Amino acid sequence: MSDAPKILYTLTDEAPLLATQSLLPIVQAFAGAAGIAVEPRDISLAARILAQFPDALSDAQRVGDDLAELGRLATTPAANIIKLPNISASLPQLKAAIAELQRQGYPLPDYPEEPRSEQDSAVKARYDKVKGSAVNPVLREGNSDRRAPLSVKNYARKHPHRMGAWRADSRTHVAHMDAGDFYGSEQSVLVAQAGSVAIELLGQDGRRHMLRTGLAVQAGELLDASVMSVRALAAFLDAQIADARRQEVLFSLHLKATMMKVSDPIIFGTAVRAFYAPVLDKHAAALEAAGFDPDNGIGDLYARLPALPADTAAQIRADIAALYAQRPALAMVDSDKGITNLHVPSDVIVDASMPAMIRDSGRMWNAAGQQQDTKAVIPDRCYAGIYQVVIEDCKAHGAFDPAIMGSVPNVGLMAQQAEEYGSHDKTFRIPAAGRVRVLDQAGNALMEHAVEAGDIWRMCQTKDAPIRDWVKLAVTRARLSRTPAVFWLDPARAHDAQVIAKVERYLGEHDTKGLDIRILPPQEAMRMTLARARRALDTISVTGNVLRDYLTDLFPIMELGTSAKMLSIVPLMAGGGLFETGAGGSAPKHVQQFLAENYLRWDSLGEFLALAASLEHLADSTGHARAKVLADTLDAANAKFLDTDKSPSRKLGGIDNRGSHFYLALYWAQALAAQTADAALQARFAPLAQALADNEQAIVGELIAVQGQAVDIGGYYRPDRERMAAAMRPSATFNAALGAL
Ligand SMILES: NC(=O)C1=CN([C@@H]2O[C@H](COP(=O)(O)OP(=O)(O)OC[C@H]3O[C@@H](n4cnc5c(N)ncnc54)[C@H](OP(=O)(O)O)[C@@H]3O)[C@@H](O)[C@H]2O)C=CC1
Numbered sequence: 001m002s003d004a005p006k007i008l009y010t011l012t013d014e015a016p017l018l019a020t021q022s023l024l025p026i027v028q029a030f031a032g033a034a035g036i037a038v039e040p041r042d043i044s045l046a047a048r049i050l051a052q053f054p055d056a057l058s059d060a061q062r063v064g065d066d067l068a069e070l071g072r073l074a075t076t077p078a079a080n081i082i083k084l085p086n087i088s089a090s091l092p093q094l095k096a097a098i099a100e101l102q103r104q105g106y107p108l109p110d111y112p113e114e115p116r117s118e119q120d121s122a123v124k125a126r127y128d129k130v131k132g133s134a135v136n137p138v139l140r141e142g143n144s145d146r147r148a149p150l151s152v153k154n155y156a157r158k159h160p161h162r163m164g165a166w167r168a169d170s171r172t173h174v175a176h177m178d179a180g181d182f183y184g185s186e187q188s189v190l191v192a193q194a195g196s197v198a199i200e201l202l203g204q205d206g207r208r209h210m211l212r213t214g215l216a217v218q219a220g221e222l223l224d225a226s227v228m229s230v231r232a233l234a235a236f237l238d239a240q241i242a243d244a245r246r247q248e249v250l251f252s253l254h255l256k257a258t259m260m261k262v263s264d265p266i267i268f269g270t271a272v273r274a275f276y277a278p279v280l281d282k283h284a285a286a287l288e289a290a291g292f293d294p295d296n297g298i299g300d301l302y303a304r305l306p307a308l309p310a311d312t313a314a315q316i317r318a319d320i321a322a323l324y325a326q327r328p329a330l331a332m333v334d335s336d337k338g339i340t341n342l343h344v345p346s347d348v349i350v351d352a353s354m355p356a357m358i359r360d361s362g363r364m365w366n367a368a369g370q371q372q373d374t375k376a377v378i379p380d381r382c383y384a385g386i387y388q389v390v391i392e393d394c395k396a397h398g399a400f401d402p403a404i405m406g407s408v409p410n411v412g413l414m415a416q417q418a419e420e421y422g423s424h425d426k427t428f429r430i431p432a433a434g435r436v437r438v439l440d441q442a443g444n445a446l447m448e449h450a451v452e453a454g455d456i457w458r459m460c461q462t463k464d465a466p467i468r469d470w471v472k473l474a475v476t477r478a479r480l481s482r483t484p485a486v487f488w489l490d491p492a493r494a495h496d497a498q499v500i501a502k503v504e505r506y507l508g509e510h511d512t513k514g515l516d517i518r519i520l521p522p523q524e525a526m527r528m529t530l531a532r533a534r535r536a537l538d539t540i541s542v543t544g545n546v547l548r549d550y551l552t553d554l555f556p557i558m559e560l561g562t563s564a565k566m567l568s569i570v571p572l573m574a575g576g577g578l579f580e581t582g583a584g585g586s587a588p589k590h591v592q593q594f595l596a597e598n599y600l601r602w603d604s605l606g607e608f609l610a611l612a613a614s615l616e617h618l619a620d621s622t623g624h625a626r627a628k629v630l631a632d633t634l635d636a637a638n639a640k641f642l643d644t645d646k647s648p649s650r651k652l653g654g655i656d657n658r659g660s661h662f663y664l665a666l667y668w669a670q671a672l673a674a675q676t677a678d679a680a681l682q683a684r685f686a687p688l689a690q691a692l693a694d695n696e697q698a699i700v701g702e703l704i705a706v707q708g709q710a711v712d713i714g715g716y717y718r719p720d721r722e723r724m725a726a727a728m729r730p731s732a733t734f735n736a737a738l739g740a741l
């Protein structure tokens, strides 16, 4: 390559964006000294919105489409991208971000909830591109390798986090449907020849309505289709609401409305309707006029009350209060503010919410701010059962002990929008009863389902090359780490049965002598993995895209207290590297605390680990010797960082995110000053190491002195860059030392 080696570092949202204001200048200074450019690319929700509307903005306001650029780069060998977690916006978040940008003077159109013209529809389509999980699927041109590095695992064993005790008589359980769900209706076909397919709804009246045409398919790829009956779902939810009340447990719903941005908001809305039915029915006309949409949560109702006559609004509030007396208690997101599990579809996200419940003795919070046993409703059966296995295990054997438990790394099938997480553009709320058929080019029906109006029908694609790459990655990880690997695949599912056949075939391409590789249905795989973990044994989980997501929060949260400490690598299929930081989200709670107290408890360890892996990749792929020196010394710094426990203290008066960055810089500079592989770098970093060590007290003092007061950074979705940077770099001594490098 002729260009200087380059790492692209993403600017995202919320806590990780704040952290980046402090960390990126350090990274740029260190990398710059070694001749490596670290360039920011803005993929925040706000930037992604602005990039959709160049025509509405002035020259000065226009921003480039950095996400599209990164997406193209990810399919080339040159990619070296550090990707921090970003907001996957629900509709309420998207609308809030648009409103904030409008207030800041960007003349964006409003979000057209009910498009009335072609122009409205075009605007809505642009906004919908930004909605939900719209970043990760673009960048993930490779499969996923997530694990706790040994140093992190050892740290967790030495300093185990608190795990809530479990009682054998806990009433907590998972509730799922027994029929009428995606699991029960899945069909799958193997595409024989490249070409295209179409999806049609053949109405009961004989009319054909094309849902999708010209959808390209590759030879060897798997297509599967399934449907959730909304009638069955509603009946199930009614029964669960009644049962939660009978059992005196909290009612909670756990979905992935961000990634499953078409299906899961509908499921969420069905639950909101079921829970609040008496009030919603009684006030149907008023709520309709106010534009309330249950898919956006009961929070949307409260947001619209001011638009109604005061007495109607008061009556609705009173009716909801009265309804609560007849309903089971709802799990709360924020009991102080009265935010329930059914307020906003993106507040409770299953990958993080179920592990948090399991870590908290199987309890969630009730309206009185107390913990209580819970009914966790996860309607579809494809993956719900794994959580019930964990719950049963904890009831039988007590909470897991992070001081001894084994580790569960994951190799996840993810590339090229694999499986359910790529299905949103092939997911439909069915407008009328009939049959949905997937047709090949000759018009033959490959798959066919009977549907009723309102049902959720979806199709998923899983390409062959990603499956083959995933099997290879699993074998490689099993070999390198000498750890048994289990493919979590359910032969009773049409899709999984096809994947099993491919896995068996592609395993044959590798030398698996001496390796323990098995294929087990998810619940059995979970039982085996948990039993081993209790005996301090590690087990690699090799899973599809959804279980990748679920397990890489579940196990890190049990083992390490948070998924922020995961190493999360995406070896891109074209040869580049995508280095995700941790496996968790953008932690909105952390921003609230920062704004109120100028204390940011975000732990950047995930960023530190990703950066080391990125530098390592740069060295390997370009032969850049100084990248190797930076990588090795950063490894050493990370080890010392863990050893000396310099993560944010989580208490006001101790170091926060910024203080932890200072210590990383100190240890990294010291490691560079101590190494002898590159004398010039040694000489360059020795004075910095000295200056930082000499001024440790002063710098930490300056960083802590700002805590305890509210900060204003001029925005939530698009904070003022200068104010944010100033707030995140409050130590003049540290800034000067870094500037002198
Ligand atoms: N890869 C990505 O881009 C991802 C993006 N998301 C998005 O993030 C947003 C929030 O998602 P949510 O499910 O609430 O998950 P979060 O991970 O943001 O929040 C759950 C909890 O995880 C802990 N946590 C996560 N990261 C860190 C960290 N670096 N340091 C310390 N603690 C951390 C915190 O727990 P505690 O309370 O114990 O401090 C936090 O409150 C959503 O918009 C979601 O779509 C979610 C997952 C991945």
Ligand SMILES: O=C(O)CCC(=O)C(=O)O
Pocket (backbone or CB within 6 Å): 088, 132, 133, 134, 136, 137, 258, 259, 351, 548, 549, 552, 583, 584
């Ligand atoms: O893209 C998203 O919305 C979330 C991604 C996620 O949770 C994960 O990959 O673990």
Ligand SMILES: [Mg+2]
Pocket (backbone or CB within 6 Å): 351, 549, 550, 552, 553, 583, 584
């Ligand atoms: Mg996740």
